[in-house]
Amino acid sequence: ALKVRPDYPEARENFHRVANWLVERWHFFMLNDYGRNRKYQKAIQKAVQSGRTTVLDIGTGTGILGMCAKKAGAAEVYACELSKTMYELAGEVVAANGMDGDIKILHMKSLEMEVPKDIPQRVSLVVTETVDAGLFGEGIVESLIHAWHHLLLPPQRGENELQEQSVTGQVIPAGATVFGMAVECLEIRRHHRVCVSEVGSLSVLAAGEIRSPVSCSSEPDDSMEPYTTERLSRLPGGYKSLTQPFTALDVDFNNVQELEGLTSREVQRLRLPVIQEGQLDALAVWFQLHLDEENSLSTGPQEDTCWEQAIYPVHSTKDFLLKPEDELIVEVSCRDAYLRLCSVAVVRQGREIRLDEQLDAQACEKHMSSHNQEAELCSALSCLQTEQNPPSEDFCVLESSEIALLNNHAYHQSFSAALAKLISQLKWQNSERGPGADPDSTERSDLLYVLDVSEGFSLLSLLAASHGHVKAYSSVEKKKQQEVLKRLADSNNIPEEHLEFWLNHVEDEQGMLKRPSREKLWSAIMLDCVETCGLIRQKLMEKASLARCLLEDGGRVFPEKIVVYGTLVESDKLLLESAVQGREPTLGFNIAPFINQFTVPVHVFLDFATLGCKHLSQPVELFVLDLMDATANYTHREVKVQATAAGRITAVPFWYNIYLDQEISVSTLSQNSHWKQAAAVLQEPLEVRAEEWLRLSVKLHKSTISISVHR
Numbered sequence: 001a002l003k004v005r006p007d008y009p010e011a012r013e014n015f016h017r018v019a020n021w022l023v024e025r026w027h028f029f030m031l032n033d034y035g036r037n038r039k040y041q042k043a044i045q046k047a048v049q050s051g052r053t054t055v056l057d058i059g060t061g062t063g064i065l066g067m068c069a070k071k072a073g074a075a076e077v078y079a080c081e082l083s084k085t086m087y088e089l090a091g092e093v094v095a096a097n098g099m100d101g102d103i104k105i106l107h108m109k110s111l112e113m114e115v116p117k118d119i120p121q122r123v124s125l126v127v128t129e130t131v132d133a134g135l136f137g138e139g140i141v142e143s144l145i146h147a148w149h150h151l152l153l154p155p156q157r158g159e160n161e162l163q164e165q166s167v168t169g170q171v172i173p174a175g176a177t178v179f180g181m182a183v184e185c186l187e188i189r190r191h192h193r194v195c196v197s198e199v200g201s202l203s204v205l206a207a208g209e210i211r212s213p214v215s216c217s218s219e220p221d222d223s224m225e226p227y228t229t230e231r232l233s234r235l236p237g238g239y240k241s242l243t244q245p246f247t248a249l250d251v252d253f254n255n256v257q258e259l260e261g262l263t264s265r266e267v268q269r270l271r272l273p274v275i276q277e278g279q280l281d282a283l284a285v286w287f288q289l290h291l292d293e294e295n296s297l298s299t300g301p302q303e304d305t306c307w308e309q310a311i312y313p314v315h316s317t318k319d320f321l322l323k324p325e326d327e328l329i330v331e332v333s334c335r336d337a338y339l340r341l342c343s344v345a346v347v348r349q350g351r352e353i354r355l356d357e358q359l360d361a362q363a364c365e366k367h368m369s370s371h372n373q374e375a376e377l378c379s380a381l382s383c384l385q386t387e388q389n390p391p392s393e394d395f396c397v398l399e400s401s402e403i404a405l406l407n408n409h410a411y412h413q414s415f416s417a418a419l420a421k422l423i424s425q426l427k428w429q430n431s432e433r434g435p436g437a438d439p440d441s442t443e444r445s446d447l448l449y450v451l452d453v454s455e456g457f458s459l460l461s462l463l464a465a466s467h468g469h470v471k472a473y474s475s476v477e478k479k480k481q482q483e484v485l486k487r488l489a490d491s492n493n494i495p496e497e498h499l500e501f502w503l504n505h506v507e508d509e510q511g512m513l514k515r516p517s518r519e520k521l522w523s524a525i526m527l528d529c530v531e532t533c534g535l536i537r538q539k540l541m542e543k544a545s546l547a548r549c550l551l552e553d554g555g556r557v558f559p560e561k562i563v564v565y566g567t568l569v570e571s572d573k574l575l576l577e578s579a580v581q582g583r584e585p586t587l588g589f590n591i592a593p594f595i596n597q598f599t600v601p602v603h604v605f606l607d608f609a610t611l612g613c614k615h616l617s618q619p620v621e622l623f624v625l626d627l628m629d630a631t632a633n634y635t636h637r638e639v640k641v642q643a644t645a646a647g648r649i650t651a652v653p654f655w656y657n658i659y660l661d662q663e664i665s666v667s668t669l670s671q672n673s674h675w676k677q678a679a680a681v682l683q684e685p686l687e688v689r690a691e692e693w694l695r696l697s698v699k700l701h702k703s704t705i706s707i708s709v710h711r
């Protein structure tokens with residue numbers, strides 16, 4: 001559609017939503033990373049000049065490493081790429097750089113390749129960068145084992161042995177060293193553990209154990225991933241190192257026996273001295289990629305690289321305070337080809353405290369510190385782990401963003417206050433109308449009906465029901481999650497009949513907003529409007545207009561208004577993650593115009609607080625969405641904003657003030673909000689002088705915000 005009508009807004013919006021996953025964002029900052037590209041180029045030049053002139057680039061992406069090999073003088077260059085989009089892109093790039101006759105690109109996974117079917121004979125050099133933040137996540141071990149067996153000439157054997165063949169096989173990168181470090185980090189904690197004891201007016205202690213879908217637990221079922229990824233240097237609130245960086249694993253990609261032994265290698269147990277007091281929240285992992293003896297790339301948090309680190313959150317239900325004299329026991333394994341790290345215990349004064357034990361290790365610590373010898377001995381004995389009580393298997397899994405939502409205290413307080421106000425207004429209003437108002441039964445008239453249509457896990461229905469005389473309908477549909485809500489209702493003395501799970505009955509979305517009973521309308525309908533990534537939820541306005549028709553007199557939609565704020569910034573980091581900046585970073589190869597077809601105008605999942613950008617204006621109100629009055633809405637707005645400093649505008653980050661009612665609002669930029677922010681990235685940076693006035697044109701079409709800046 002875009003080829004036919006490039007300005008067709010629907011197609012463009014859809015393409016932008018699709019572009020985000022067609023082409024991963026790391027392509028941009030990887031290609032902009034001149035240092036990385038140059039190091040690969042040097043390692044490839046050295047290998048080709050040493051006689052390795054037949055090359056296979058596994059996971060070629062845009063084709064840059066294959067082109068390096070060709071330019072270094074390789075006689076034959078092959079490349080394979082499993083993503084269709086990248087395969088086609090690589091073909092265009094290689095042709096645009098005059099190498100389409102020299103590099104044979106295959107649209108396949110390297111594991112499917114065979115000699116002579118796909119390449120005429122074994123190659124002397126494999127180059128690849130099929131690694132993720134946890135190193136093995138793109139299957140590099142399996143790819144290289146297969147390559148050594150089927151695609152590569154045999155490796156250099158020991159110096160002294162007779163070397164019958166002239167050229168031996170080699171892999172770039174030659175290997176990797178994996179580092180780990182224990183960290184205290186509140187931002188990680190609040191995405192993986194419930195850190196609050198109450199939400200709004202509800203106690204959540206009875207919720208049972210709630211976990212994020214990230215776990216290295218022994219039986220890896222497919223719903224769990226072993227690690228998540230974060231850019232530690234950009235996390236709001238930062239992090240605290242609790243141990244020195246330790247070496248978790250060394251791997252030699254030129255030793256196929258070692259690669260084959262990796263998954264059967266026994267679990268490694270490391271004892272790590274704690275270097276400062278802090279709460280154990282996670283293990284952070286990164287690596288050095290040794291391209292060859294001289295060149296290596298690091299994905300560590302201390303460099304200002306743009307790489308993410310692998311994060312292994314700690315699951316122990318209790319907080320665990322590490323002290324400097326402690327030693328942390330960490331197990332490292334890479335069974336099933338994923339790197340797995342797990343904090344298993346703490347050694348304190350010679351005694352080992354397992355982290356997965358249910359009883360509170362802190363309680364032991366309290367006894368242990370008492371000075372009465374007799375008591376100390378008895379309590380020490382009582383703390384000893386009598387039997388290994390099995391970790392409770394009946395935990396409930398929530399998305400990490402849903403756990404962060406639970407931990408967003410201010411959000412729930414505000415909702416609770418706004419609901420309380422509405423409920424008391426409506427009760428008063430009903431009592432004014434007296435029982436006669438509702439002929440068929442008084443019971444029905446004093447019950448208020450509230451519907452929570454939030455996506456995913458939400459406690460808002462319980463918050464409403466906790467105000468008494470409210471029958472709340474929740475859209476939570478997963479059985480385990482409904483059990484959590486029922487347990488919380490019970491432990492907060494909310495009558496079971498005051499909480500209904502609407503989706504259990506309704507067969508279609510339309511029915512979802514149907515009335516609870518023949519003629520009764522809803523007193524309140526609660527929508528969640530902003531996605532965690534920072535964009536407005538799709539079809540929000542349609543949902544709001546449908547909800548408005550189903551309200552009783554005086555009933556309300558929550559929230560009632562959303563105000564979008566934005567500010568002008570100069571941010572090189574955002575630029576580097578959004579588009580390839582010309583030819584220099586890509587070693588002079590012409591790649592930018594091709595990969596930049598996949599740039600998207602709005603960057604999401606941004607931590608604006610830690611972006612480290614130059615502010616070029618004050619925050620300005622960009623747009624107002626009124627959910628209670630459709631006539632108040634518009635689709636297009638011009639906003640004047642004055643530059644407060646000279647600079648180069650490259651982006652307009654934006655966020656929301658969500659008004660639950662006229663007075664009560666929550667900001668998606670607030671400190672412990674579970675939302676990230678989004679930013680419109682300009683096609684062309686705009687140089688401005690201080691005090692200069694600019695015009696922002698802001699459009700909202702089908703929940704998609706677009707912003708452009710003009711003089």
Ligand SMILES: CCc1ccncc1CNCCCCSC[C@H]1O[C@@H](n2ccc3c(N)ncnc32)[C@H](O)[C@@H]1O
Nearest residue numbers: 059061080081082083086109110130131132133143307
């Ligand atoms: C310092 C490196 C670093 C550190 C931390 N985070 C990110 C990076 C940057 N590297 C990211 C590459 C990650 C994606 S891999 C690159 C391309 O290769 C493709 N592929 C992957 C495996 C594979 C295969 N066996 N056969 C053919 N194709 C294959 C993918 O489809 C992708 O297009």
